[in-house]
Amino acid sequence: MSDDDVGQAKEALEVPVAWEALEDAFENNAPEVHSYLHFDTGEVIRIVDGVADPTMHSRIMNDKRYLRIDPVSSREQYRWMERFIATVEADDLRRRLNVAIDGKGAFRRFKDALMSHPVDRERWFAFRSERLRACMESWLTAHGIRPVERPTWHVPTANEVAAPEAEGASATSETAAAPNRPDAADTHRRRLHELVDGLASRDLETARSFLEFLQEKRHAPRARTMPPSEPPASTAHPAERE
DSSP states (O other): OOHHHHHHHHHOEEEOOOHHHHHHHHHOOOTTEEEEEETTTOOEEEEETTTSOHHHHHHHHTOTTEEEOOOOOHHHHHHHHHHHHTTOOOHHHHHHHHHHTSSTTHHHHHHHHHTTOHHHHHHHHHHHHHHHHHHHHHHHHHTTEEEOOOOOOOOOOHHHHHHHHHHTOSHHHHHHHGGGHHHHHHHHHHHHHHHHHTSOGGGHHHHHHHHHHHHHHHHSOOOOOOOTTSOOSOOSOHHHHO
């Protein structure tokens, strides 16, 4: 290693990279989507034209703590599909995939053709992830960034939880514990954010739907409780009564 290489290695910026979020940013090359890496947290910020506040985009572009992510071009990702097809053993599937990538909408047709072939579909995800990872590592190196392990969220054991409760089992301690509830909520929110960042792009829709279900359930009107003197008209389910 030359003296210049040693100097560059010493000057490398350590960033706790969120690999899954960075992978999604490298894969998404839509012109209206702009992704940025935050040097301090390693989080990936995504801004969509026409959706995000234009002032926010301008502010992030001028913030030196953010670095714009250059996604992999459509041409290069198309080459990945061609190379993967060459590895498919089944002649029928290989022919279908070659037809699928011919013309506009090739990426969607390619994925649709793999839907009924779970083994090759998983092979494709692994194949694509390997190439995305190589692109990400090259990009990080080119910008003098050395990825480091992200801090993990510590899940307290039963003994760790029981110890402070045993020491503070009094009316005073119960009163003092009340102000700490917002801190617990913030911890849960941070953990949920980390879990979402760790999801693969194909799982994000499922997670979003589940969270929306929980939100709707929380705000749904509660059933009216009848007074004791007013017996219910029927015990059947509303749909059955109709």
